[in-house]
Amino acid sequence: SQQGEEDPQALSIQEGENATMNCSYKTSINNLQWYRQNSGRGLVHLILIRSNEREKHSGRLRVTLDTSKKSSSLLITASRAADTASYFCATEGQGAQKLVFGQGTRLTINP
Amino acid sequence: IAGITQAPTSQILAAGRRMTLRCTQDMRHNAMYWYRQDLGLGLRLIHYSNTAGTTGKGEVPDGYSVSRANTDDFPLTLASAVPSQTSVYFCASSRQGWDEQFFGPGTRLTVL
Numbered sequence A: 001s002q003q004g005e006e007d008p009q010a011l012s013i014q015e016g017e018n019a020t021m022n023c024s025y026k027t028s029i030n031n032l033q034w035y036r037q038n039s040g041r042g043l044v045h046l047i048l049i050r051s052n053e054r055e056k057h058s059g060r061l062r063v064t065l066d067t068s069k070k071s072s073s074l075l076i077t078a079s080r081a082a083d084t085a086s087y088f089c090a091t092e093g094q095g096a097q098k099l100v101f102g103q104g105t106r107l108t109i110n111p
Numbered sequence B: 001i002a003g004i005t006q007a008p009t010s011q012i013l014a015a016g017r018r019m020t021l022r023c024t025q026d027m028r029h030n031a032m033y034w035y036r037q038d039l040g041l042g043l044r045l046i047h048y049s050n051t052a053g054t055t056g057k058g059e060v061p062d063g064y065s066v067s068r069a070n071t072d073d074f075p076l077t078l079a080s081a082v083p084s085q086t087s088v089y090f091c092a093s094s095r096q097g098w099d100e101q102f103f104g105p106g107t108r109l110t111v112l
Helices: none
Strands: A005-006 A008-014 A019-024 A029-037 A043-050 A053-056 A060-066 A071-076 A085-093 A099-101 A106-110 B004-007 B010-013 B019-025 B033-040 B043-049 B064-066 B076-078 B086-092 B105-109
Touching: A005 A085, A029 A071, A029 B033, A043 A053, A043 A060, A043 A071, A071 A085, A071 A106, A099 B043, A106 B033, B004 B086, B019 B033, B019 B043, B019 B086, B019 B105, B076 B105
Parallel strands: A008 A106, B010 B105
Antiparallel strands: A005 A019, A019 A071, A029 A043, A029 A085, A053 A060, A060 A071, A085 A099, A085 A106, B004 B019, B019 B076, B033 B043, B033 B086, B064 B076, B086 B105
């Protein structure tokens, strides 16, 4: 069963706009990670946020974590055509000893 | 080698045949993983290894086996392939535990 669920399933925006993707999960976690996957390629790690953190930044990426709501969001600012990809959240549940991936959000940046 | 590699890139296999997917990393990571990715089902963990000499079952282990004889290699074997094992298979590694994972380029397997 999936632990993390991304929302929306697909998102299409204009270049330069901001893109926000959300992830909800069901059980307590140690950390939550976001990955990007370009078509036909392996996943690439973006950010890891631990359960005692609320916000992390990396370049144009901003991730928030609300453990009370069991949710996280990934914000990509000033989007570029190269940001077109699928984005996955993955959670490490407490005591679960495994990383569980959501089904992903497919992001399309239109030039 | 730089990072994590997988072989073959793609394979078409007759049902009932035995197949081994290879995975090698040169980052001296302790942990390695095998996932399958299917449309609509996301990424699912097949088997994992937290350190050389140990392995564990993931979410969908049936029909697959793994071994971890050394730090670098983590082969995945399908003893007798079935059409439902048609998928894209990704190998990944991490320095330890369930931290940031590095993924290989994937193997696209079709079982007819």
